[in-house]
Amino acid sequence: MxxxxxxxxxxxxxxxxxxxKTFRDSDGLWEGYDVYEVASPRGWARNPALVLDFYNMRRKNVREAExxxxxxxxxxxxxxxxxxxxxxxxxxxxxxxxxxxxxxxxGEILKMRSLNDPRKNYPVYDDIKPGDLAPDGYQLRPDIVWFDEPxxxxxxxxxxxxxxxxxxxxxxxxxxxxxxxxxxxxxxxxxxxxxxxxxxxxxxxxxxxxxxxxxxxxxxxxxxxxxxxx
The missing domain is CATH 3.40.50.1220 (TPP-binding domain)
Known part of the structure; x- marks a missing residue:
């Protein structure tokens, strides 16, 4: 059957x-961060290093969790x-x-993609840093759907x-x-x-x-x- x-x-x-931790909680992971500074296209445009650091921290937390x-x-x-x-x-x-x-x-915290092409992603083995480029020559970013993105x-x-x-x-x-x-x-x-x-x-x-x-x-x-x- x-x-x-x-x-x-x-x-x-x-x-x-x-x-x-989650931003639903009063002591959530996003406390101390303006959500749009670390999880939006405008935040990325303003300070990509901060966004990368934020997700590098989250990725470490995920790998430690069970x-x-x-x-x-x-x-x-x-x-x-x-x-x-x-x-x-x-x-x-x-x-x-x-x-x-x-x-x-x-999206998935353990994947990354080119700023230029959302269709192809790559596994993340280490932190993503400013200057890390995808095969197409564009900066790599977390393969995450940010606020204000479809x-x-x-x-x-x-x-x-x-x-x-x-x-x-x-x-x-x-x-x-x-x-x-x-x-x-x-x-x-x-x-x-x-x-x-x-x-x-x-x-x-x-x-x-x-x-x-x-x-x-x-x-x-x-x-x-x-x-x-x-």
């Missing part, structure tokens, strides 16, 4: 439980479901947790979501668009679940179950709900 398609949208909350029970639990669901992870996170914790299909809406994979994510049999949201405030709008692409009849320790305020959505718990703690509760839907 063909497995049901389980689409999971994840946000900063799932990575925060692996020790990666997948938590939520990452591992989502990977385990592949035994019973056709699982597609759509993540707003730029770390690789889903992949290291064992998930085989992960779409990174906002999200190239949003249409792909919407198509995946629109064909979901089950849709799950974990660890996101549903405040950052266009990713937050994916909830409304899920079929009306599809069971939907939101797992977060601080449940976001959302408009009325059909077939929605809320689980007010942290991702690592709540993954077993979610898995129990899903086991009845196999």
């Amino acid at each position: 063909e497995k049901k398609k389980l689409v999971v949208l994840t946000g900063a909350g799932i990575s925060a439980e692996s020790g990666l 997948p938590n029970a939520a990452h591992i639990g989502l990977a385990a669901l592949e035994k019973d479901f056709n699982v597609h992870i759509i993540t707003q996170n730029i770390d690789d914790l889903h992949e290291r947790g064992g998930s085989s299909r992960v779409l990174h809406l906002h 999200v190239p994979l949003i249409e792909t994510a919407a198509a995946i979501t629109s064909s979901a049999d089950i849709f799950v949201v974990i660890g996101t405030s549903l405040a950052v668009y266009p990713a937050a709008g994916l909830l409304h692409y899920a079929p009306v009849q599809a069971p939907k679940f939101i797992l977060d320790k601080n449940l976001p305020a959302i408009p009325s959505v059909a077939n929605l179950t809320k689980i007010e718990m942290g991702a690592a703690e709540g993954i077993s509760v979610l898995s129990n709900y899903l086991s009845a839907l196999v």
